[in-house]
Each structure stands twice: as C-alpha cells, then as structure tokens.
Amino acid sequence: MRRTSFARWPCSIARTMDLLGDQWTLLVLREAFYGVTRFDRFQESLGIARNTLTERLDRLVGAGLLNRVRYQERPARYEYVLTEMGQDFFPALAAIIHWGDRWLGDPSAPPITLWHKDCGRSTHAEVHCAHCQGALTSEHVTMQPAGPG
C-alpha cells in the first residue's frame, strides 16, 4: 500500500499528520510525557512489536521531537528524551485528550490525569484566542486557507 506523503503540502495539518498520522506515534509520545525514556519501558507499556517501536522512535528522532541520548557505554544503550519541539506538542495533546475524554471516553473513569502544578489541581485543556483569551471554538472562528493547500 503506497502511502501518500503530505510532508511537502503547505499546510500545518498535513505536515503534522504526515509526522503523527499513525496510531502508535502519538502513543509513544504519550509515554514520553509520562516520563518513559528507555526502549524496554516503551515496549512494556505499549505492548508494541520491537521493530514497530524502533521505527516509530526513529521517526520521532528524525523529525526532531525526541533526542536519542547514550546513557551507557558498553554495551551502548540509549534513551529517548523529549526535545523542545516535542515538549511543545503537549498543549495540542492535552486538547486532544480533552476531546477524547468528552466524546470517546468513559466518563466514570477518565484514563489520563493532568495535574497542573501551578494551581495544584487535576485539570483539562481549554483552548483560547492568543489575543483576547476568549474561547476558540468553531462558532467563533473563521478558518481560511491563506495560500495553496
């Protein structure tokens, strides 16, 4: 099956999906946000085939979201640490989690807890306008392609 590559499309959604548009990739990122850094821990938590995990970690390293850092010399062992680019995906992930909890989750048992250290509460994401801080919902926004794509 040939996979269309959207990497060159002049659209951030297309480019993002080209990178993350795979079930496992976002779950690998989720584990990284839980604090997982080592291959075996990723493998254990996700129950993912080792070759699939290798491929997804390599993709995230290649794209710049994870750094591969050697933590042991002989034998050489590596861990995978979120870069600034990877860390910066967190708000988008939090917004996805909130939507998923609302529409696809089990309300009696939300499976992921976000603990906001600043206010000391279990919380969820709200998406606001960067200028007026009002809610950025579809009713209040007109979305337009600014160029090709």
Added chain:
Amino acid sequence: MRRTSFARWPCSIARTMDLLGDQWTLLVLREAFYGVTRFDRFQESLGIARNTLTERLDRLVGAGLLNRVRYQERPARYEYVLTEMGQDFFPALAAIIHWGDRWLGDPSAPPITLWHKDCGRSTHAEVHCAHCQGALTSEHVTMQPAGPG
C-alpha cells in the same frame, strides 16, 4: 497489513488516534471546517481518490463527527455536515495547527488563517488550564495514567 485497533483501549489518545490516525481523515475534517459539505468539493480540494474519500467520510459519519444529509431527491445527493462532536474537535485542531505552524511550517507564509470573530483578529490557539487559566505546558503539568492503558 493488519492494523491494530485501539478503539477499546481505555485511553483517550488511543481512541482518538484510532479514529483520526490517518493522514486523510484530519484533512477531510479541515475541509469541513473551511465550510466544504459536498463530496465533489472535498474531492476537488484534496485531490483524493474517490474511494478513499468515501471511506473516510463514512468513517467520520460512523464515528459521529459528520452527519450525512440528503439535499436532493432525484438523483439522491448528500452533503456532510459537522455534528456537535465534530465541531468540538476544532480547539484541538487549532492547537495542532499552531504547533505545526511553529515547528513544521513556513514562517513567512502560514497556510491557514484563524480569524477570531469575537475580537476581529487573526489569531492562534493557546492552551490553558481549565481552573486557573495558566498556560498548560509540559513543564507545568504532570500527566499520569489514571487506570489501565
């Protein structure tokens, strides 16, 4: 290639990716947010194969993000309209767009403009804590699995 289904995983990210974890699906949603409702318009804008588009539209209808509405009797013709569940994905999409613009986009020509009607400005998404309205960044949040998954 067998595709692992994450639909029953007790994790909103897994469930969301099971639904959207495909390059085309999010781009079809993007078109819906641009206001596209008809099959031929989706097809034209995306340059997507008709059978692929049919499959993705059916998936989004089946998942509850789009409604299929008949707008002509003979021959029967349908349009695809965002449901409340579909509309509610907009904030997450806006957060993804902002990340993509920052890390994958061309800064001189952001390809999607979000016009916030409330304040009358071109804007981008910011993700805040639902309680204290502080920034919901990875440094300020501890993310924990609350149950299995």
